[in-house]
Amino acid sequence: MSSDIYCPTCGEPLDPDELHEIEGLTYREASAAFRSAGCTAIGLMHGEGAPVHADAARVVYDLLGDDLDAAAAELSSWVQYHGQSMKHKEALP
Numbered sequence: 001m002s003s004d005i006y007c008p009t010c011g012e013p014l015d016p017d018e019l020h021e022i023e024g025l026t027y028r029e030a031s032a033a034f035r036s037a038g039c040t041a042i043g044l045m046h047g048e049g050a051p052v053h054a055d056a057a058r059v060v061y062d063l064l065g066d067d068l069d070a071a072a073a074e075l076s077s078w079v080q081y082h083g084q085s086m087k088h089k090e091a092l093p
């Protein structure tokens with residue numbers, strides 16, 4: 001089972017496996033691009049994700065650097081706790 005990561009701009013979830021299939025980028029490059037700019041960095045449109053997920057993603061990527069597996073695990077437990085109920089509230093402390 002793989003955990004989603006989230007766009008740091010729009011909060012849209014992404015299966016990290018998709019980073020293997022970005023044309024012209026290695027997995028590592030695609031991962032770095034996604035962590036800094038999100039969807040558009042890998043040729044996708046920003047979606048209508050939850051802004052709170054974008055906030056969480058930025059914090060987690062800052063903390064964990066290029067360890068995307070750890071980031072995915074961290075985000076998946078975070079989303080499980082806070083889920084959709086926090087959609088309109090402030091993000092992480």
Ligand SMILES: [Zn+2]
Binds near residue numbers: 011039040
């Ligand atoms: Zn996005």
